[in-house]
Amino acid sequence: MVWILLTILVSVSAGIYGEHRWPDKAGSGSRRGLLLILYFVLPPIVFFNIAHVELTFGGGAGIGAGILTSVCVGLLAWFFAVPVLKLERPVAGAVICSAILANTSYLGYPMVYTLMGGEALTNAVLFDVVVSYLTLMIGAFGVGAAFGTKAGEGFRERLKAFFLKNPILFAAILGLLAPDAIAPDIAVDISRLLVGIPLVVGFFAVGAILTEEVRDGVMKIPPRPHKPLGAVIICRLVAAPALLLLFTLPFSDVPDSYYLLAVMPTGLNSMIVGHAYGLDLRTAAEAIVYTTVIVLLGVAGWAVLF
Template structure:
């Protein structure tokens, strides 16, 4: 329950500050820099240092990739009858084809399945969502936006991302015990991830734009929160992959709301602005209704 309260307080605080305090331009980008370069790496380093890899690791990691493929297929099917522009489809893919498996995923996994399940969520995020976002999504957005991103630059961005460096360091240093002061510092830094992430979302939320983008908003949130996760769960059910706890966590992560970092990537190239921030800003509070239902469907 406390994790849910933190989510709501962070989101409401961001909305209030945007509405009445009028923060300086770029305030959300500054907060996101802390989130991506400090808080998330600290959480990854702490969680992954002592992670136990499940025996069915491939089945666990397949979930975010299957979600990505299913989401793209659904958007391509909807694009022509709904007459969606290419930049709109790309913004939908960037923001919703990859789930918010870290900023919202970690606290929600903690709330519904306990802190002991967070390392599995970190695996899904770092070896699934993170890699998809920083390779396929980043390349797709830059191509559609008309920007050029050489392969060497793409590789540099992926390999030098602080969260990925933290992941590699955590795995390499597994035989080495961390001193108590370092563990405590990492926990404290990682604890800032959730409230500040939701605060950043609130800062970017343009409520009045919902009327103009309601159709795309319904499509994107319907796919992200209901349809695509349902297809993924159905595929796992048909394949006999349900019932294992690690798989349950991976499938629960696929039901998370739209990806903050994906919205940032789309917004940076001005793709269907402000649709990406609307998808996140409306999707996160809405997921507080859908995620409890998914936890009941998936069980423990």
């Protein structure tokens, strides 16, 4: 676990330094790096682990519970943002997206692999592909279209992109259809070792992109706590794992990795949706910072105590 914390610290620091040293270039380069991860690193991880997975009744029930959890977390975030806090629509949309979008791939995969092992990662990948990508493509993009100041992409374009520009989807489908012989144990083991690459690239991007946002005046360092941010923290780090635990109580054999993914901090996709649809970028950026720091402090405390 120490290696994860050190990797994150070094990667974020490198991203911050890179953006100061080469303004705009580090940020744009990190975005290209994220695309390379999306197209060339995550697909083999998804393919070989899904080809290797043996879905149990508990696992399937947990995935269904994960989808229900995302819906309920989104509704809770809407309740805080609109009726309670009466936020402006772009801020409310940012709160909802930041609450439902978790950093399940870039941080979740290496954390599951380190804490729980390879078999747990296999189950986590299936949960992530189904729950997280449905949440992004349907939930977050829908929220962006409803609350953002920009028209964004229409439903038809988003649906087309979901099927034609989604390498994770194709990797998952091929993994489900592939015979066991195509995914030997050594290939699965190698794919699991790849989880460190998204961790480095992802958190370099966090450092570089958030430094861009600070320079552009989107957020300040250190970010000051405010009510929309508090709503995100409650929904993302408290409600999400609690609801998943509640919804899976009637079932046995639900993989433990599902619960670890449920407590992951806000993911970078909240910024992507915010840029595309005109949501409040300050709220999205600060949600990433605060929730990530809280989770990492919790992990560090766990590592010290246990």
